[in-house]
Amino acid sequence: MQQVELENFKKILLEKRQAILDNNLEHRKSMENMHDLSFDEADQVAMHMKNTLDSSIFTRHNTELEYIDSALNKIEQGVYGICEMCDEPIAKERLKAKPHAKYCIVCREIVEKNSKD
Template sequence: MHQDKLESFKKVLLAKKDAILEHNAQHQSNVEQMRNTKGDEADYATMSVENTLEGSIFQKHHQELEYIEVALEKIENGVYGVCEMCGEPIAHGRLKAKPYAKYCIVCREIVEKDLKDKV
C-alpha cells in the first residue's frame, strides 16, 4: 500500500480513537455528575437506564479501541491492510468502511460462519 494511503488510514484511525476517548471522558463526567445529584426515584431509574446503555456503549468502544490500536501497530510494522487469515490484501473499500478490519471479506464470512456454528 502506498505511503499516502497509509497516512490517510492512520489519520482516520487516530480520529476515531480521539472521538471514542472523548465520548468516554464525557460519559465519566456524566456519571460523576449523576452521583453528586440528589433526586427522586424516577431520577434514579432514569440514571440507571442511561448508565446501563452507556455501559454497553463503553464496552463496545473498549473493543473498538483495541482494534484501532492493533491497526495502528500494523501500520507501524508495515503489515496494515493484509488479511490475518489468508495473507491477501484487504480491499481498499473494506478498509475505508472499517479501517481496523482484520480480514478480507471472504475470510470475514468464514470467521462469522464459524462463530455462528459454535453458538
C-alpha cells in the same frame, strides 16, 4: 499499499481513536455529575438503565480502541491491510469503510458464521 495511503489511513485511525476517547470522557463527566444529584425511585431506575447502556457503550468503545491500536501497530510493522486469516490484502474499499478491519470480506463472513454456530 503506497505510503501516502498508509499515512491517510493512519490519520483516519488516529482521529477515530481520539473521537472515541473524547466521547468516553464526556460520558464519564456526565455520569459523575449525575451522582451528585438526588433522585426519586423512578429516576433511579432510569439512571440504572442509562448506566447499563453506558457500560455497554464503553465496552464496545474499548473493543474498537483495541482494534484501532492493533491497526496502528500494523501500519508501523508494515503489515497493515493484510487479512489475519488468509494473509491476502484487504480491499481498499473495505479499509475505507472500516479502517481497523482485521479480515477481508470473505474471511469476515467465515468468522461471523462460525461465531453464530
